[in-house]
Amino acid sequence: MAPMGIRLSPWGGRVLPAGLGVLYHLYSGFLAGRFSLFGLGGEPAGGAMPGCVGAGRSPRRRRGEARRESNLLHEKSKGKTREGADDKMTSGDVLSNRKMFICSRPGFPINTEEHVDAADQEVILWDHKIPEDILKQVTTPKEVPAESVTVWIDPLDATQEYTEDLRKYVTTMVCVAVNGKPVLGVIHKPFSEYTAWAMVDGGSNVKARSSYNEKTPRIVVSRSHSGMVKQVALQTFGNQTTIIPAGGAGYKVLALLDVPDKSQEKADLYIHVTYIKKWDICAGNAILKALGGHMTTLSGEEISYTGSDGIEGGLLASIRMNHQALVRKLPDLEKTGHK
Numbered sequence: 001m002a003p004m005g006i007r008l009s010p011w012g013g014r015v016l017p018a019g020l021g022v023l024y025h026l027y028s029g030f031l032a033g034r035f036s037l038f039g040l041g042g043e044p045a046g047g048a049m050p051g052c053v054g055a056g057r058s059p060r061r062r063r064g065e066a067r068r069e070s071n072l073l074h075e076k077s078k079g080k081t082r083e084g085a086d087d088k089m090t091s092g093d094v095l096s097n098r099k100m101f102i103c104s105r106p107g108f109p110i111n112t113e114e115h116v117d118a119a120d121q122e123v124i125l126w127d128h129k130i131p132e133d134i135l136k137q138v139t140t141p142k143e144v145p146a147e148s149v150t151v152w153i154d155p156l157d158a159t160q161e162y163t164e165d166l167r168k169y170v171t172t173m174v175c176v177a178v179n180g181k182p183v184l185g186v187i188h189k190p191f192s193e194y195t196a197w198a199m200v201d202g203g204s205n206v207k208a209r210s211s212y213n214e215k216t217p218r219i220v221v222s223r224s225h226s227g228m229v230k231q232v233a234l235q236t237f238g239n240q241t242t243i244i245p246a247g248g249a250g251y252k253v254l255a256l257l258d259v260p261d262k263s264q265e266k267a268d269l270y271i272h273v274t275y276i277k278k279w280d281i282c283a284g285n286a287i288l289k290a291l292g293g294h295m296t297t298l299s300g301e302e303i304s305y306t307g308s309d310g311i312e313g314g315l316l317a318s319i320r321m322n323h324q325a326l327v328r329k330l331p332d333l334e335k336t337g338h339k
């Protein structure tokens, strides 16, 4: 098939093809290729690029890796979080955001972490072919009205850790929500080239582990936006509980799953107590939901992926556990002053 532009208008309001398009890019090496260019700081390898697949395998990728080794990240602060931490951004965030936005531009509202110039006319070429291994997994195609779809993109999760060269925490994420409910999530680890995806009532390439420790769980928490999470975890589950500080919301959801990547730590629960943005959590929420798990606020409310960018009520993620029983165990953060 001749290469086509990335505009997905031919797909109309069908969420399945839009989601599969995202998967296509991940599997084709697109994101890995773009990520390797993060150190370049200037123009990404666009223009004559033969397509998303080619980008993943080009000599530019090797040059980009060399630059990454030299630490040319063009790090800056976008401002402060509510808790006063630097809200960091690098050229990696910007370049990844631009490529993911353009490559996913389907005519739906897209919420991305970084700003995209509306006048940016770059065209990414791809042939709209979905690999067989993905197609055969998606068992129940769905058609939904375009107005009900929102897409959330986190072009580089764990930016703080990326600036510290803690690459194992870094992911890129895409999520499709329908009527605010997370339906399709993709979490990609560009530095180990591992991708997890799952679609609610559809397919997945990742599963839950066979057992979890509900009584004295290992709890994965933020290392850079922790707030009072350790106190909350220990107060709820006792001093025997193991706390695993880690970067990135994508990494922390993967910690709950059966992920073959060697650099991935394993945990039984993911708890976050401070404010967090929806592009950080939508993909993980969709994957957990598709696999029978849960991601809610700390008071057990479902998170709606429409409207505001962030959530105030903290986060509890679990799989193969009695989620509502866990919610009941947690203290009321407003009352205990742990917020």
Ligand SMILES: Nc1ncnc2c1ncn2[C@@H]1O[C@H](COP(=O)(O)O)[C@@H](OP(=O)(O)O)[C@H]1O
Pocket: 081, 082, 083, 113, 154, 156, 157, 158, 159, 160, 221, 222, 223, 224, 225, 226, 246, 247, 248, 249, 274, 275, 276, 277, 280
């Ligand atoms: N209090 C807060 N305010 C704003 N963003 C927050 C936050 N707590 C966590 N996040 C964001 O959520 C993601 C996971 O955080 P953490 O690693 O601390 O668990 C990071 O996303 P980015 O790296 O995409 O900015 C981080 O910036």
Ligand SMILES: [Mg+2]
Pocket: 154, 156, 157, 158, 249, 279, 280
């Ligand atoms: Mg993020």
